[in-house]
Amino acid sequence: EASGLPGFDAHEQVWLGRDSERGLEAIVAVHTTVLGPALGGTRIWPHVSFEAGVTDALRLSRGMSFKSAIAGLALGGGKAVIMADPKTEKTPAMLAAYAEMLNALVGQYITAEDVGMTLADADFLAERTPNVSGTTKGGSGNPSPFTALGTFLGLKAALRHRTGSDNLKGIRVAVQGLGSVGWALCQRLHAEGAMLTVSDLDQARTERAAQELGATVVEGQAIIAADVDIFAPCALGGVLSAVTIPLLRAKIVAGAANNQLATAADGERLRERGILYAPDYVINAGGVINVAAEIGSGRYSVDDVMVRVDRIPLILTRIFERAEDEGRTTDAVAETIAREIIHTARR
Ligand code: NAD
Known part of the structure; x- marks a missing residue:
C-alpha cells in the first residue's frame, strides 16, 4: 500500500503495528539497510490521516538514509510514526505495545527520540527492547x-x-x-x-x-x-x-x-x-552522529562525536x-x- 503514496522511494520495508486495546497504531518505514541497521527516531504525532502518517514516515526515513550516508555513518535509514497525540494519548501500555513491535523487527530498525518522544520514553522502551538508542541509561543521551x-x-x-x-x-x-x-x-x-x-x-x-x-x-x-x-x-x-x-x-x-x-x-x-x-x-x-556513537562495537566517545560534528x-x-x-x-x-x-x- 505504501508504494502508492507520496514519499515512496523504493523503501525496503514498511511495517504497520496495530494494537487497538493498548492504543497503538505505528508505522515503521525502513528505507535502506545497505550501510547498516536503519536508525531513526519515532515521531508521536496525531496526523490528520493514516496516509499522512505513512507519507511522513516514508519521507523521514529516506532523509535518515541520506543523512547517515553523508555523515559517513555505518547506518541505514528508518523512521517510525505513532499516530497519537503525545500530550493526551501516549500511555505506558501504548509504549509497551510499541516495544513488542520493535522486538518483532529483529534489529533491522533501531529507534530514538523525535518530536513527541522523550528521553524518558526511550528509557521506558529500553527496558523492553534492545532496539532503541539515545537512552540515558548506558546510552548516548539527549542528541x-x-x-x-x-x-x-x-x-x-x-x-x-x-x-x-x-x-x-x-x-x-x-x-x-x-x-x-x-x-x-x-x-x-x-x-x-x-x-x-x-x-x-x-x-x-x-x-x-x-x-x-x-x-x-x-x-x-x-x-x-x-x-x-x-x-x-x-x-x-x-x-x-x-x-x-x-x-x-x-x-x-x-x-x-x-x-x-x-x-x-x-x-x-x-x-x-x-x-x-x-x-x-x-x-x-549532529544528533544522529551522537546516537550512532553508541551503536556497534565501539564505546561511546564524545570526542569521536565532536570530530564528526566538526566536519558538517x-x-x-x-x-x-x-x-x-x-x-x-x-x-x-x-x-x-x-x-x-x-x-x-x-x-
Ligand atoms: P521540540 O519538540 O523540542 O521543539 C519543537 C518546537 O517547535 C516546540 O517548541 C514547538 O512549540 C515549536 N513549534 C511547532 N510548530 C511551530 C510553528 N508552526 N511555529 C513555531 N513554533 C512551532 O523538537 P526539537 O527536538 O527541537 O526538533 C526541532 C526540529 O528539528 C524537528 O523538525 C526535528 O525533527 C528536527 N531535528 C531534531 C533533532 C534532535 O536532535 N532533536 C535532530 C535532527 C532533526
Missing part, C-alpha cells in the same frame, strides 16, 4: 545539543560561503521553533552577537527568548517574512513551499527541522530566488560549491552524494 551545535556550525559555513565571513555580530537570524534544538541554537547565536527574531506556539518560550536573549518575538507565519539575513527553521517540516518562499527576505536558509522543503521543486524555487539553502539532513546530522561545515561547503559549479540545487547535490555512497556500498 539535541549535538544537533544544535552542528546546525550552528553549518549556519556559519553558509554565512561564510555567502559573504566571505562567518562573523555573526549584527547578523539578523530568524529562528522558528524554540524547542530542544531551536533554543540551544539561539543561545549560541546570541553568544556570538547575532540579533534574533523568534517564534514558537508556546508563549512561555518566546517570552524567555525575549528576556534572556533580547529576541524580537513574532507570531505564526510572520517569522517566514521577517526582515533578516538568515532563516533557521527549527519546528516542523514543510515550511519552505510555493506559498512561503516568495515571502522570504533572508538570503540563507539554515536550520535543523527535518523535511523543510514541501516538495523537491521548492529547492529550485529557493535557487531561483538566489537563496542559499543548507540541506536539512546535512546540517542537522566542510561537507556543506563542498555541497554549496558543487551546486554552483553544476548549476543545480544544494538539495539535489546532497541527494546525489548520498545515493552515490549507498550505491557504492551496495555494489
